[in-house]
Amino acid sequence: MAAKHTLLILFVVFLLGSAYPTGKLGLNDTIPPILFGSLRMAVVFICLIPFFKIQIIDKKYIVPLIGFSLCFGVAVNMFLYLSINASSILAPITIGAQLSIPFGIILSSIFLNEKISYKKWILIMISFFGIVILAFDPKVVEEIIGSLLICGMAFFYGLSQVFSRYLKELDVKFTNTIMSFTGFVILIILSAIFEGNTFQTIKNISLESWFTVLYAGAIISLLGHLMMFYLYKFYPLDRVLPFYALFPVFGLILTFFIFGEIPSLITVIGGIIVITSVFFAQKMR
Numbered sequence: 001m002a003a004k005h006t007l008l009i010l011f012v013v014f015l016l017g018s019a020y021p022t023g024k025l026g027l028n029d030t031i032p033p034i035l036f037g038s039l040r041m042a043v044v045f046i047c048l049i050p051f052f053k054i055q056i057i058d059k060k061y062i063v064p065l066i067g068f069s070l071c072f073g074v075a076v077n078m079f080l081y082l083s084i085n086a087s088s089i090l091a092p093i094t095i096g097a098q099l100s101i102p103f104g105i106i107l108s109s110i111f112l113n114e115k116i117s118y119k120k121w122i123l124i125m126i127s128f129f130g131i132v133i134l135a136f137d138p139k140v141v142e143e144i145i146g147s148l149l150i151c152g153m154a155f156f157y158g159l160s161q162v163f164s165r166y167l168k169e170l171d172v173k174f175t176n177t178i179m180s181f182t183g184f185v186i187l188i189i190l191s192a193i194f195e196g197n198t199f200q201t202i203k204n205i206s207l208e209s210w211f212t213v214l215y216a217g218a219i220i221s222l223l224g225h226l227m228m229f230y231l232y233k234f235y236p237l238d239r240v241l242p243f244y245a246l247f248p249v250f251g252l253i254l255t256f257f258i259f260g261e262i263p264s265l266i267t268v269i270g271g272i273i274v275i276t277s278v279f280f281a282q283k284m285r
Contacts, residue, residue: 005234008227009243015224017250019216020094021258023084026212030205032195033085036213037077038187039202043217044180052177057170064166065178071160073183078190079153087146091263092134094251095271096150101244101278102127103158111162123281130273137266172229245279 001009026036057065083093102124108114116124131151134140140147167175192198205213231240248271255261263271 001235001239005231009231009240010246012224012227012231013243013247014250015220016244017094017247017252018254019080019220020084020090020097020251021254022212022215023081024090025258026209026216027081027085030201030209031213032191032201033081034078034187034195035191035198035201036081036216038184038191039213040077040217040221041073041180041183041187043214044221045177045184047218047222048173048177048180051173053171053174055171055174061167061170064163065170065175068160068163068167068175069179069182070186071156071163073179073181074186075156076153076160077183078187079149079156083146083149083153086149087143089139089143089261090255090259091252091261091267091271092137092140092143093146093150094248094255095134095267095274096131096147097154097157098245098248098274098278099127099131099151099154100157100161101282103155104161105158105281107158107162108165112165120281123277127274127277127281130270130277133270133273134267137264137270139264140267242279242283245275245282248275 023036027033031039080097084090087093105114105116105120105124109116134147164175188198195201228240252263252271
């Protein structure tokens with residue numbers, strides 16, 4: 001991989017890792033978690049409107065498009081920010097988010113009939129073992145709800161990637177516009193039901209929190225994925241995807257500088273096992 005492309009993919013991974021500490025900054029201030037996810041999707045939707053073209057799609061795409069929109073636009077954002085909100089320490093959930101890759105591989109084998117070699121199965125089991133090790137950290141046990149929620153996020157992220165495979169013939173701007181609008185509408189309704197006076201909360205959001213929402217929607221979601229699609233023009237998936245295993249590293253570094261959080265030794269050991277196994281699982285054909 002060319003040096004400039006290596007730097008670009010590392011920057012993208014940095015953006016993905018920054019989602020956790022910057023999300024915590026917004027949630028620590030004035031935005032409840034479900035509303036944060038809704039506003040993030042609203043930003044994505046607004047940015048995509050100029051590129052949106054109405055299409056009449058074949059009936060075979062309707063169910064996958066609904067599934068993709070509900071899994072990624074609604075469930076991933078809801079579980080992600082609920083987990084961040086429920087956790088006082090970010091290291092376990094930043095590492096736990098890596099389970100989205102093993103979940104994606106397993107679900108692809110179930111729904112897409114993709115074969116998984118025994119070596120890849122071993123690596124998947126090792127990644128889950130790394131998560132089990134995290135459970136021996138007393139701080140993680142105290143915040144088990146956040147850990148379970150991030151596992152939910154990882155599952156729905158993996159499932160959304162399965163649905164996206166059925167939509168690969170559709171324009172990505174079309175599918176993501178539908179997805180972001182669905183996420184925005186459903187999440188803001190859920191926020192109004194479970195988080196109180198949503199519209200009054202929106203009026204009271206601080207400028208700093210609006211910045212974290214804009215950063216999550218425009219920079220992480222849009223710019224990050226645009227750069228990934230750019231890299232896909234030059235390299236196959238198996239050359240790019242292994243770098244995803246590095247985003248917890250950047251997330252943990254940023255968490256340290258922003259919140260002063262230092263992972264425990266157990267968390268570091270579990271994290272190394274998860275990141276390494278996921279890296280090689282993605283690299284393996």
